[in-house]
Amino acid sequence: MLRGARDADQGVTRVSETSRGSSPFRRDKGYLKMSRTLKLLSTTGAALSLSSVAMAQSASLDIDRAYAAELKADASRHASLLQSGGSGYDGAFHIGDASGNNRLNINGHLATRWIGNFTDEDDSAVVSEGFTHGFEQQYATLSFNGNVVNPQITFNISMELGQADRDEGISDILRDAWAQYEFEGEGEGFYVRWGQFQVPILNEENIHNGKQLAVTRGPVNEFFQPSWSEGIMLGYLADSFAVHFAATDGVRNNFAGGFAGVPYSGSDGDIALSFRGDIKFSGAWEQFDDFTSFRGSDTAFKVGGGLHYHSGGDTGSTVGGVTAEQTYLMWTIDAQYEADGWNLAAGYIGSDTDEAGAMATDVAAHGFYVQGGVFVSDQWELFGRWDALLLDDDFTGGEEDFHYLTVGTNYYFVPESHAVKFTGDVLWAFDESLSGAGLGQGDTGMLLGTDGEWAVRLQMSLLF
Numbered sequence: 421m422l423r424g425a426r427d428a429d430q431g432v433t434r435v436s437e438t439s440r441g442s443s444p445f446r447r448d449k450g451y452l453k454m455s456r457t458l459k460l461l462s463t464t465g466a467a468l469s470l471s472s473v474a475m476a477q478s479a480s481l482d483i484d485r486a487y488a489a490e491l492k493a494d495a496s497r498h499a500s501l502l503q504s505g506g507s508g509y510d511g512a513f514h515i516g517d518a519s520g521n522n523r524l525n526i527n528g529h530l531a532t533r534w535i536g537n538f539t540d541e542d543d544s545a546v547v548s549e550g551f552t553h554g555f556e557q558q559y560a561t562l563s564f565n566g567n568v569v570n571p572q573i574t575f576n577i578s579m580e581l582g583q584a585d586r587d588e589g590i591s592d593i594l595r596d597a598w599a600q601y602e603f604e605g606e607g608e609g610f611y612v613r614w615g616q617f618q619v620p621i622l623n624e625e626n627i628h629n630g631k632q633l634a635v636t637r638g639p640v641n642e643f644f645q646p647s648w649s650e651g652i653m654l655g656y657l658a659d660s661f662a663v664h665f666a667a668t669d670g671v672r673n674n675f676a677g678g679f680a681g682v683p684y685s686g687s688d689g690d691i692a693l694s695f696r697g698d699i700k701f702s703g704a705w706e707q708f709d710d711f712t713s714f715r716g717s718d719t720a721f722k723v724g725g726g727l728h729y730h731s732g733g734d735t736g737s738t739v740g741g742v743t744a745e746q747t748y749l750m751w752t753i754d755a756q757y758e759a760d761g762w763n764l765a766a767g768y769i770g771s772d773t774d775e776a777g778a779m780a781t782d783v784a785a786h787g788f789y790v791q792g793g794v795f796v797s798d799q800w801e802l803f804g805r806w807d808a809l810l811l812d813d814d815f816t817g818g819e820e821d822f823h824y825l826t827v828g829t830n831y832y833f834v835p836e837s838h839a840v841k842f843t844g845d846v847l848w849a850f851d852e853s854l855s856g857a858g859l860g861q862g863d864t865g866m867l868l869g870t871d872g873e874w875a876v877r878l879q880m881s882l883l884f
Contacts, residue, residue, distance in 0.1 A: 631710035640787035646671035698724035713758035
């Protein structure tokens with residue numbers, strides 16, 4: 421141990437040997453060697469430190485480059501998917517190409533009902549018990565629609581798969597089966613449709629089953645409702661008005677019976693022409709796709725009317741003889757108003773049948789309805805409806821006037837959407853109901869034939 425060090429341990433301050441008597445040369449040479457070593461080590465450490473920093477920076481750059489490459493590859497994959505088309509849901513389940521020229525939508529509607537009917541069994545030839553109830557799958561509809569070649573050429577094929585307990589024939593499964601061409605340029609707004617479709621006469625019939633206010637359309641509409649038919653339809657949709665004109669095989673009516681559409685059948689007409697026009701004073705056309713008006717909606721108001729003429733008897737029929745010897749005329753006028761959380765609709769329907777075969781001759785019928793709804797919260801809606809059906813006594817053989825009251829509520833599981841909806845209502849017949857479900861009121865839940873008959877109807881509806 422150096423003495424200076426030892427002295428230092430002893431608390432004495434002395435000068436060390438290095439500064440006192442040894443050869444300065446030898447001492448300097450050793451010092452230089454140690455100094456060079458220390459410098460070398462320091463330089464090496466610095467180099468290693470710089471190298472590690474450079475390596476870290478290089479690794480970081482490599483990671484950044486790899487991440488950028490992955491992002492670029494991912495973007496390329498998305499672009500490739502877009503270029504090759506895709507699938508998804510935007511109000512309809514769909515598949516199609518990126519150009520939009522070819523697209524297939526799949527829509528559907530499920531409606532399950534429970535109906536409890538109350539009648540006076542002592543006053544009915546239809547039922548033997550005062551209370552009748554049961555479930556029914558009223559609607560199970562699938563629709564395949566979209567466009568091919570370009571967005572101007574559209575199509576719709578819809579099938580009604582419900583009502584399995586009603587022994588309906590296979591011919592009743594097909595509903596819509598049409599194609600349509602929509603013009604562009606100077607002809608924008610015009611369209612031509614061909615195939616099988618529901619003639620455009622009654623306003624309620626032009627609104628989807630799943631977007632009605634009550635469980636089903638009212639008794640007046642169900643009495644007059646036209647059937648699907650085959651033919652061609654022309655139309656024009658402008659900002660403030662719309663017109664539709666159709667030439668078809670004709671429609672069903674309660675005075676001749678049967679459904680038009682069976683090829684060369686007696687139910688077909690020699691000529692059948694239908695017309696409907698609407699004038700829109702405010703709002704958007706899309707607002708009239710349903711009867712309800714959610715809170716926050718803009719005001720919308722339109723007035724419309726329709727006319728149908730059907731004549732037969734001069735064309736041969738494969739079912740024997742000629743087409744039904746009759747002239748059938750139906751007309752309507754209606755109005756629809758929607759506001760911020762409430763709505764109103766009203767209409768009148770009339771018909772006249774001349775020489776309607778064995779059932780009746782020169783029979784006239786008239787119907788009126790008024791309905792309205794109001795939201796008491798964002799999801800609960802209350803509604804009410806009155807129907808009046810006025811018939812010739814040549815047709816009924818007795819009661820001529822029939823009045824119905826409907827009151828109920830809707831609950832929308834998804835606010836501002838018909839996707840999932842519960843509807844509960846009560847339908848009451850003030851007067852003796854029409855007898856015979858074949859008159860087109862069977863879907864209302866009325867058994868038709870007693871005085872003061874009423875029905876409780878509960879329905880869950882799923883629309884996609």
